Amino acid sequence: MELLVASAIGVMTAAGIYLVLRLRTFPVIIGISLLTYAVNVFLFSAGRLTTNAPAVLRDGVDRYADPLPQALVLTAIVISFGMTAVVVVVALGSWLSCDDDLVDAPDVRPGQPDATATARGESS
Amino acid sequence: MSHWTVVPVLLPGMLAAIIVLAARHQPSLARILSVAGTIGLLALTIALFWRASDGSIDVYLLGDWAAPFGIVLVTDRLSTLMTLLTAALALPVLLYAIGSGWDLRGKHFHALFQFQVMGIMGAFLTGDVFNLFVFFEILLIASYGLMIHAGGGPRLRAGTQYVLYNLLGSTLFLFALGTLYAETGTLNMADLAQRVAAIDAGSSAGIRVAAVLLLLVFAVKAAVLPLHFWLPASYSEAPAPVAALFAIMTKVGAYCIIRIYTLIFPPDLAVTQGLFDTWLLPAALLSLAVGMIGVLGAGRIDRLVAFAAIGSMGMLMTALAIFTPQGIAAALYYAMHSTLATAVLFLLVDAVQVGRGRAGTDLQAGSPVSGGPLTAGMFFLAAIAMCGLPPLSGFIGKLLVLDAARGSDLAVISWAVILLTSLVAIVGFARAGSQVFWKSHQIAAKQADAFETEADEANISDGAPNPGPLMAVSIGMLLAMIVALTIFAGPVTTTVERTAAQLFDGEDYIATILGTEGKVIEYHGDDYGDADAATGGADQEEAAE
Numbered sequence: 001m002e003l004l005v006a007s008a009i010g011v012m013t014a015a016g017i018y019l020v021l022r023l024r025t026f027p028v029i030i031g032i033s034l035l036t037y038a039v040n041v042f043l044f045s046a047g048r049l050t051t052n053a054p055a056v057l058r059d060g061v062d063r064y065a066d067p068l069p070q071a072l073v074l075t076a077i078v079i080s081f082g083m084t085a086v087v088v089v090v091a092l093g094s095w096l097s098c099d100d101d102l103v104d105a106p107d108v109r110p111g112q113p114d115a116t117a118t119a120r121g122e123s124s
Numbered sequence: 125m126s127h128w129t130v131v132p133v134l135l136p137g138m139l140a141a142i143i144v145l146a147a148r149h150q151p152s153l154a155r156i157l158s159v160a161g162t163i164g165l166l167a168l169t170i171a172l173f174w175r176a177s178d179g180s181i182d183v184y185l186l187g188d189w190a191a192p193f194g195i196v197l198v199t200d201r202l203s204t205l206m207t208l209l210t211a212a213l214a215l216p217v218l219l220y221a222i223g224s225g226w227d228l229r230g231k232h233f234h235a236l237f238q239f240q241v242m243g244i245m246g247a248f249l250t251g252d253v254f255n256l257f258v259f260f261e262i263l264l265i266a267s268y269g270l271m272i273h274a275g276g277g278p279r280l281r282a283g284t285q286y287v288l289y290n291l292l293g294s295t296l297f298l299f300a301l302g303t304l305y306a307e308t309g310t311l312n313m314a315d316l317a318q319r320v321a322a323i324d325a326g327s328s329a330g331i332r333v334a335a336v337l338l339l340l341v342f343a344v345k346a347a348v349l350p351l352h353f354w355l356p357a358s359y360s361e362a363p364a365p366v367a368a369l370f371a372i373m374t375k376v377g378a379y380c381i382i383r384i385y386t387l388i389f390p391p392d393l394a395v396t397q398g399l400f401d402t403w404l405l406p407a408a409l410l411s412l413a414v415g416m417i418g419v420l421g422a423g424r425i426d427r428l429v430a431f432a433a434i435g436s437m438g439m440l441m442t443a444l445a446i447f448t449p450q451g452i453a454a455a456l457y458y459a460m461h462s463t464l465a466t467a468v469l470f471l472l473v474d475a476v477q478v479g480r481g482r483a484g485t486d487l488q489a490g491s492p493v494s495g496g497p498l499t500a501g502m503f504f505l506a507a508i509a510m511c512g513l514p515p516l517s518g519f520i521g522k523l524l525v526l527d528a529a530r531g532s533d534l535a536v537i538s539w540a541v542i543l544l545t546s547l548v549a550i551v552g553f554a555r556a557g558s559q560v561f562w563k564s565h566q567i568a569a570k571q572a573d574a575f576e577t578e579a580d581e582a583n584i585s586d587g588a589p590n591p592g593p594l595m596a597v598s599i600g601m602l603l604a605m606i607v608a609l610t611i612f613a614g615p616v617t618t619t620v621e622r623t624a625a626q627l628f629d630g631e632d633y634i635a636t637i638l639g640t641e642g643k644v645i646e647y648h649g650d651d652y653g654d655a656d657a658a659t660g661g662a663d664q665e666e667a668a669e
Contacts, residue, residue: 020288020292025284028288032288032291032292032295035292035295036291036295039295039298039299039302040298042298042299042302043298043301043302043305045302045306046302046303046305046306047305047306048306066309068305068311069302069305072254072301072305072311075254075258076298079258079261079294080294080295082265083261083264083265083287083291083294084291086265086268086287087284087287087288087291090268090272090280090283090284090287091284093272093275093280093283094277094280094281094283094284097275097276097277097280098277098278098280098281102281103284103285103288104285
């Protein structure tokens with residue numbers, strides 16, 4: 001099980017980082033989502049991996065799962081969902097007003113106030 | 125347990141909600157509420173600072189749960205100093221936003237501003253690492269909104285980068301926290317300090333990873349060199365008052381490094397040896413160099429200030445990376461100075477931009493800046509402060525850093541880099557100042573020769589409205605704080621030295637937090653009616669750990 005979880009985290013992180021490096025908003029957002037899934041699973045496993053163990057105190061049970069990472073993951077999931085929504089909206093706004101979905105900024109030189117137009121020319 | 129500790133977090137949070145709900149459509153009401161709240165916050169942080177100035181540590185247990193299980197807020201010298209700095213910065217920045225009309229160019233400026241202040245306050249006050257992450261997210265999500273406030277293509281693009289980069293930073297933060305929790309089983313700072321100290325050097329691999337990951341996260345926030353890419357574009361595209369408020373956000377990173385690496389991973393800890401002299405100090409010196417070279421190379425005045433912010437963070441980090449009480453004291457003094465100097469420069473860039481019409485922020489001669497002598501004079505003062513020329517506080521801060529660096533192994537390199545970059549910064553600012561303020565007048569004179577004088581006069585007054593009185597007042601307030609920091613350098617230095625001494629004596633902090641009485645987790649077994657549930661519950665608690 002450890003191997004499965006560890007490799008899942010590793011593969012998701014690797015894929016996420018690859019997608020983030022694509023520098024176009026859609027792959028980057030998918031990459032960020034993958035990274036947040038990876039980190040959520042990682043946080044979950046930070047309290048040791050157990051199966052069939054309750055997290056809440058109960059009679060007749062002597063093996064427990066650590067409840068704290070589950071609370072942490074819950075918070076992390078909520079925050080990462082919210083942040084992903086924010087980044088989608090901001091990226092959409094950026095795409096609509098700049099006419100391209102590049103993440104990296106064009107060169108800004110003095111005397112060229114309309115930097116987005118040059119970027120448009122280069123990217124198309 | 126004083127309830128005042130939690131008010132700096134609650135007050136802006138409640139106020140932001142009230143502004144969103146009640147004052148959404150009444151800008152003047154939102155302005156009044158926001159300013160009143162910020163003034164109240166300033167008074168409150170002064171009181172808290174005064175309260176902590178005798179060296180006492182106050183702990184606030186949220187929900188009255190005892191420390192390692194519940195979340196705690198802590199006021200000691202360091203956190204009250206930083207909250208005071210935040211409130212002292214927030215007030216003039218808010219006044220500038222109102223005076224320049226920035227707050228009406230988009231919706232919800234005041235609510236986002238208050239949320240941002242809430243997040244910063246919380247990050248400074250919390251005594252729990254995961255809660256630190258949560259407050260980071262609060263201040264970041266507010267900063268996303270503020271960053272793209274008033275919209276526009278370049279700003280949205282820079283905003284996308286900023287959001288994405290910070291999301292990556294947050295992911296890294298969670299990885300660091302997961303590693304830390306897996307190694308120690310706790311996330312309370314005081315408890316962490318005890319448990320990390322108990323780890324023997326043989327099984328230190330995981331905790332080393334956690335320490336390095338955390339340092340990386342805070343270096344992202346503090347814009348230390350290899351991780352500084354997000355700063356120039358974001359800060360130069362952000363609205364001026366927002367960029368000025370962001371001046372404190374890089375200091376949140378510095379604060380976290382100071383807090384975590386004096387308390388949890390102190391410099392004499394065996395498992396994290398070499399983190400500072402091998403990694404952080406060269407990175408800090410490099411970001412100092414790159415920042416100041418960027419000042420020299422910047423093509424736009426807002427970029428110039430953004431690079432100056434990177435440079436000043438490099439200086440702060442250099443003092444920090446020495447990691448002696450003297451170094452931390454110098455870093456704290458420089459943090460106060462650089463927050464104020466960066467903020468005032470960002471506000472002045474906006475004032476210049478307003479005054480220049482079409483030339484905007486380009487670093488070339490254009491129409492003269494109106495409000496001319498006043499704006500130029502204030503820019504001159506702020507540039508002096510930022511470069512570290514006498515007589516302003518930058519000079520004193522730099523002297524303190526140089527003095528602290530004297531004993532370290534890399535003293536020669538540190539001195540050389542600090543002094544050379546100061547020279548580069550002076551050249552860069554002198555060039556910018558002469559382009560923007562002096563050459564513009566020459567061009568105006570030439571134009572006056574070539575064209576009709578009246579037409580030129582009309583052109584100047586047309587594109588160059590004077591900065592409003594409230595704008596001048598708010599910039600003046602920040603400059604007055606810099607001057608006060610210079611005049612009262614003696615008492616301030618004593619205060620930061622005491623702060624550093626308290627930080628290096630972590631026993632008191634740990635004992636106070638873990639010793640504060642509160643509710644503890646007890647298992648009574650009432651629901652099950654089991655006779656010896658109490659003892660069983662205790663066993664189960666141990667098993668759960």
